[in-house]
Amino acid sequence: MKVGILSGGGDAPGINAVIRAVVRKGIRNYGYEIVGIRDGWRGLIEGKLIPLDLEAISGMLPRGGSILGTSRTNPFKNEGGAQKILKNVKENGLDAVVVIGGEDTLGVAYKLYEMGLPCVAVPKTIDNDLAGTDYTFGFNTAVHIATEALDRLHTTAEAHHRVIILEVMGRYTGWIALEAGIAGGADAILIPEKPFDIDEVCGYIKQRQNRGRTFSLIVVAEGAKSKGGEEIVYSRGVDEFGHPRLGGVGYYLGKEIEKCMDIETRVVVLGHLQRGGSPTAFDRVLATRYGIAAIDLVHKGQFGRMVALQRNRIVSVLLKDVIGKRKTVDLTLYEVSKVFFG
DSSP states (O other): EEEEEOSSSSSSHHHHHHHHHHHHHHTTTTTTTTETTTHHHHHHHHHHHEEEEEETTHHHTOOOOOEEEEEOOOOOGSSSHHHHHHHHHHHTTSSSEEEEOOHHHHHHEEEEEHHHHEEEEEOOOOOOOOOTOOOOOOOOHHHHHHHHHHHHHHHHHHHHHHHEEEEEEEEEOOOHHHHHHHHHSEEEEETTTTTTTTHHHHHHHHHHHHHHHOEEEEEEEEEOOOOOOOOOOOEEOOOOTOEEOOOOHHHHHHHHHHHHHSEEEEEEEEEGGTTSOOOOHHHHHHHHHHHHHHHHHHHHHHEEEEEEEEEEEEEEOOOOGTTTOOOOHHHHHHHHHHHOOO
């Protein structure tokens, strides 16, 4: 059997661990031929395939990024894209494709599966917003990086008596902001699921001032917006999946706080630092478990499914039950975080 593997969408620490697990078990246990597909769906449209053997995966476990590259290519936005993929799969003798991706990449996988592509999916997004699984790999690493940033910002904010705002990723959900904010002792956490009131945010800062605390740390997800307001975008263009390029809510918030209060405010946008570098131990283990489970599904011929983590067990769920759904923040956990606001 010949199996292809690709990663699409934004990179996340742990992709290489998935690839490593698929290749190692696929070759050693099942005797499969494994090939890598360059740059996500674009690679299947253009026929960019490379062989992956045991030598190719040596030393990959701690590496971030993706040795195969990635892209936000939507084959259904490219004329004849889906048909080219099916043609290239047939011409290259691929019996199955392991697809590593988030909501958009897996949405494409499901459409192609319905058109006849034998595929299994691995959930990947640092936003942790995919339905059907408790955690996606990459999320733990992103939270760790954001928490470390908060630890560092705490000391400089305290020294200069400033408000410092940390803007983190999270287009539609605030999982990174929430968990990093709790772990890093943020004085307010703003997420897309709960539109914020600027007066309320300033109220938290005033509460701290009344207790003699002359600085505050605020964590805001990039997709957070004020009550009655709209998402703040970096540019008006959208990608092939219709998503705007978000960014700037931290600076908006900083200006509004300075209008409201006589306190110096600074903004730090963590950006792609959250995606870079080595995955945490948790993400290495999770990604490895996902890769093993994915190639096992291929071996069983159970296509159209996604591997998932549920109650610390690796299971599989139907792709059709995942697509079009979003796992939003647990508001019970958000209520826990509010105890420490102000």
